[in-house]
Amino acid sequence: MNRKMTVEDIEVSGRRVILRVDFNVPLAEETGEITDDSRIRASLPTIKYLSEHGARVILLSHMGRPGGKVVAGLRLAVTAERLSQILGQPVPVTSDCVGVEVEKAVAGLKNGEVLLLENLRFHSGEESGDASFAEALASLGDVFVNDAFATSHRAHASIVGITRHLPSVAGFLMEKELKNLSGILENPAHPFASLLGGAKISDKVGMLENIMSKVDLILIGGGMAATFLKAKSYEIGRSLLEVDMIDTAARLMEKAGKEKTGLLLPNDVVVADELSNEAETAIVPVENIPRDRRIVDIGPRTIADFSKELQNCRTVFWNGPMGIYEIPGFAGGTQELAKIIANLEAITVIGGGSTAEAVNEMGLTDKMTFVSTGGGASLEFLGGQMLPGVAALPDKQ
Ligand code: 3PG
Ligand code: MG
8 A cells, every 4th residue: 555644744843743642542440550551652653753853742542432421430641641651751631632721731832742632532523523523623733643543444533534624644653554464465475374363253254355365374263263163063052153144154164265265263172161260161172062161262282283384374464362361261272372473483463452462461562573553443454444544644745
């Protein structure tokens, strides 16, 4: 794809620069503390560049899905505090993202200072892409920078609407995401394998269809494997099943056969009687899944088979955990595959969301070629769709 204009292509010194970031970080349920700050760190190069070049930086972000009203637990103070620690300079946060208080705070900004505005999604106009809300946001700045790749599949006011009012460019994270993800679509080194997991096929159909002709091999684990197994008439017990996706799974397997793309399913799985760490578990071949059990992870033979296939690959894209990763006892398959991929001599690209969190948690991020910050956004991008937030940014001259 064509490269986008970036912050380096415009004058920022002394100007009010509105920088849309995705600080939608996971929070611990009880304490509300940030459990993975990699999305904040990922935008640091852009924030630093702007600040060092004398811009007055106005950060916009959403957090969670408050649905157009104020939700105390989704205020951005925790992210402002974390950013301030990593950046080494104060980052004040306003109590709203539009209005008189915000205008005053913006007017008081000096060159190089950074201000964070409150959660955009406290206003319903954000998600509906309301034109006057977009205009109110735009009125706060002189230029707009989009570094929120992870939200650019949403045609929201702060992603698309705002670009109609201000000169707009990409930030460095946006640039890096587009370069790495389009790289695996456009000219991947072969053999190219995609390892897919996670709960649902429905999230990944578009992506699967689009990459089918580009990859040599598809390895399927995680909850979605159960629907594929069902489509091949295996007993899957009480495993998660997407009934309306059985035909799709069958069609995808048939398509893979026609295109001579290998498609591997687990040949053994871990089954459990309940979804808890105290569950009774067993490793069984997929021919012998008991009726009263459910699949919670891939088995050791599958790990070995997947590993053997991956060793030959020169490009690997991974999205989706291999089992119910949130429960430590069912995280083994995901952890083993993460280690295997981290040690490959290959281009390794990891889709965002829970896969990225698992890789970050295991400290393997630096051993991967690229870990995307985008969950849904990276899936849509690899599904061949033009993301509205990306389409709204001008190409490099
Ligand atoms: C994400 O985490 O997927 C992005 O921040 C977008 O959030 P959303 O899925 O709630 O739109
Ligand atoms: Mg999402």
